Amino acid sequence: MIKKDLDILFLSSENARARINNIALAVKKSPQLVKYTQGMMKKEGLLFQPFAIIDYSYFGLLLFRVYFKGGYFSSQEKERILRHLRANQYVVAAYELEGEYDLVVEMCVPNPSRFHKELCRIVTEIPALNNYKVILNIVSHIYPKWYLLKNKSMVKDMGISIVIGGDRVPEQWDQRELGILHFLIEDPTLRLTTLAEKCHLNIKTVMMLWKGLQQRKVLRGFQYLLSHTHLGIIKERLFLKLHNLSEQREEQLMHFLLSTPEIVQVHKTIGDWTMEIDIESLDQLRLRKVIRDIREQFKDLIETFMMMEFGQYYYKSFLPTYAVEGNSGINNQGKEQRVQ
Numbered sequence: 550m551i552k553k554d555l556d557i558l559f560l561s562s563e564n565a566r567a568r569i570n571n572i573a574l575a576v577k578k579s580p581q582l583v584k585y586t587q588g589m590m591k592k593e594g595l596l597f598q599p600f601a602i603i604d605y606s607y608f609g610l611l612l613f614r615v616y617f618k619g620g621y622f623s624s625q626e627k628e629r630i631l632r633h634l635r636a637n638q639y640v641v642a643a644y645e646l647e648g649e650y651d652l653v654v655e656m657c658v659p660n661p662s663r664f665h666k667e668l669c670r671i672v673t674e675i676p677a678l679n680n681y682k683v684i685l686n687i688v689s690h691i692y693p694k695w696y697l698l699k700n701k702s703m704v705k706d707m708g709i710s711i712v713i714g715g716d717r718v719p720e721q722w723d724q725r726e727l728g729i730l731h732f733l734i735e736d737p738t739l740r741l742t743t744l745a746e747k748c749h750l751n752i753k754t755v756m757m758l759w760k761g762l763q764q765r766k767v768l769r770g771f772q773y774l775l776s777h778t779h780l781g782i783i784k785e786r787l788f789l790k791l792h793n794l795s796e797q798r799e800e801q802l803m804h805f806l807l808s809t810p811e812i813v814q815v816h817k818t819i820g821d822w823t824m825e826i827d828i829e830s831l832d833q834l835r836l837r838k839v840i841r842d843i844r845e846q847f848k849d850l851i852e853t854f855m856m857m858e859f860g861q862y863y864y865k866s867f868l869p870t871y872a873v874e875g876n877s878g879i880n881n882q883g884k885e886q887r888v889q
Contacts, residue, residue, distance in 0.1 A: 554586050554590075555697045555698070555699075556575070556576045556697075556698060556699075556703065557572060557576055557578075557583055557586050557587060557590075558590065558595070558596070558697060558775075558780075559693075559694060559697040559698050560572045560575060560576070560704070561587050561590065561596055562596060562694065562772055562773045562775055563694065563770075563772060564770065564772070565599035565600075565737055565771040565772055566737065566738060566771045569583050569587070572587075575703045575704065576703065593779070594776050595775065595776050595780055596773040596776075597773065597774050597776065598773065598774045598862075598864070598865060599736075599737045599738050599771060599772065599773050599774075600737055600771070600772060600773075600774070600865045600866050600867070601730075601733045601737040601768065601770075601771055601866075601867065601868075602691070602711060602713065602768075602769040602770040602772065602867050603730060603733075603734070603768055603769065603867045604713050604714070604717070604766060604767055604769060604867070605641075605657050605713070605714070605867055605868050605869075606713070606714045606715060606717035607717050607719060607720045607765075607767050608719060608720070608868065608872045609659065609719035610657045610658060610659055610868075611657070611658055611659070611660065611661070611664070611685065611686075612641075612655060612656070612657050612685075612686040612714060613655070613656045613658065613664050613668075613683060613684070613685055613686070614653060614654075614655050614656075614683075614685075614686055614816075614818070615653070615654045615655075615668065615681050615682070615683055615684075616646075616650040616652075616653055616681060616682040616684070617650060617651060617652040617653070617654065617678045617680065617681045618649065618650050618651060618680040618681065618682075619651060619677075619680055626677065630652075630675055630677070630678070631643060631863055631864075633671075633674065633675060634654055634671070634864075635863075635864060637656075637667065637671065638869055638870065638871045639656045639657060639658050639663070639664075639667050639869055639871070640654055640655070640656055640864075640869075641656065641657045641864075641865075641866040641867060641868070641869055642654070642655035642862075642864055642866060643862075643863045643864045644859065644860065644861065644862040644863055644864075644865075645859070645860030645861050645862075645863075646786065646857045646858065646859060646860055647857060647858040647859075647860050648855075648856070648858060649857065650682070650857065652678070654671075655686075656668070657867075657868065657869045657872070668681075668683070682820070682821060683820060684818045684819070684820035684821070684822070684825075685819040685820060686714060686816055686817075686818055687714060687715065687816075687817045687818060688712060688713070688714040688715040688816070688817045689712070689713045689714055689814060689816045689817075690710050690711070690712055690803075690806075690807070690814065690815040690816075691710060691711040691713065691769075691813070691814050692709070692710050692806075692807065692812055692813055692814065692815075693813075694810075694813055694829060696810040696811045696829060696831065696835075697831075709807065710807060711769045711770060713769065713867065720765070720767065723758070725748065725750060725754065725758055726758050726761070726762060727873040728747075728748040728750075728873075729744060729748060729755065729758055729759065729762070730762070730767075730768070730868065731870065731873040731874060732744055732748065733768070733771075734866060734868060734870050734873070735870070738771070741755055741756065741759070774862050774865055777829070777859060778861070781831060782829050782831060783829065783830050783831070783832075783833055783836050783858075784827065784828070784829045784858070784859035785827075785828050785836065785840075785856055785857065785858050785859060786825055786826065786827050786828075786856070786857050786858075786859065787825070787826040787827075787843070787854060787855075787856050788821075788822040788824075788825055788854060788856070788857070789822055789823055789824045789825075789826065789850075789851055789853075789854050790822045790823055790851070790852045790853040790854070791823040791824060791850045791851060791852060792850065792852045793849060793850060794823075794850055798847070798849070798850055801847075802847050802850065803815070805842075805843070805846065805847075806826065806843075809839055809842075811828050811830045811835065811839045812826060812827070812828055812839070813827050813828070813829050814826070814827040815827075822853075822855070826843070827859075828840065840856070
């Protein structure tokens with residue numbers, strides 16, 4: 550079933566808020582069939598945990614990625630650690646790797662000092678996580694999972710990439726905007742009418758603020774996590790330490806990555822390596838070819854490289870709720886009269 554429905558899988562995962570009728574029109578199938586197929590994918594856990602892509606850099610935040618080695622052994626210990634991490638307000642993502650490191654935790658913090666304090670607290674409370682490596686994420690490029698599609702022409706309104714992070718000037722926020730973002734972090738699939746009710750706002754106001762957040766490139770999209778193992782998707786992360794990096798050669802490298810369907814994310818980092826490249830494919834040979842092409846075409850830039858296979862994703866977000874919670878509540882004086 551999955552191989553026949555890769556188009557539906559792609560459109561559903563790349564836009565968690567996509568309308569059934571729009572997907573049906575794109576894949577030229579009935580809305581009833583699309584709704585059933587999408588429902589089965591969610592029921593079987595192939596599509597899970599929708600998340601909003603919100604650019605944390607507009608909030609003046611930094612993203613640190615912590616690679617833990619030998620963090621846990623038993624399933625019970627793993628569940629306890631994940632519950633503890635999920636309860637930490639600075640943790641925005643957690644997933645497994647297979648290789649030198651076992652568990653990866655991403656933390657969104659206002660400054661390096663806060664990160665250091667929180668990391669020390671985590672290690673103190675969970676001694677099993679005392680062996681780790683820290684990477685500062687500078688900017689992330691998120692590309693559509695084009696390798697799932699046979700025909701890109703069915704997608705007419707999808708951008709080629711989303712850029713998160715980088716050198717941004719922190720925004721000044723309206724309480725109403727923060728309220729919208731707060732509820733979208735909690736549930737990215739909320740209907741606009743429900744969102745308006747939760748924010749105590751007029752539906753037209755919500756639509757106006759929503760459009761403004763998109764135009765300012767703060768609110769970038771909505772996606773689902775995919776169960777790679779159940780779908781037969783091979784997913785690996787390639788770590789590169791680069792040198793002799795001229796502006797021209799960097800542009801050539803980024804163009805190659807952008808134009809390769811199997812490349813789904815590129816992270817520019819500071820630490821032991823310069824770049825992390827996430828590669829996905831339904832074909833092991835194709836994935837190996839992509840890695841080989843990178844190493845051959847850019848061997849003058851690659852000082853060292855390392856690869857690790859992805860395990861399970863447990864949690865994914867781009868903005869911690871604390872960034873919007875302080876001012877997201879719409880008080881009685883700030884309420885608008887909803888349209889009846």
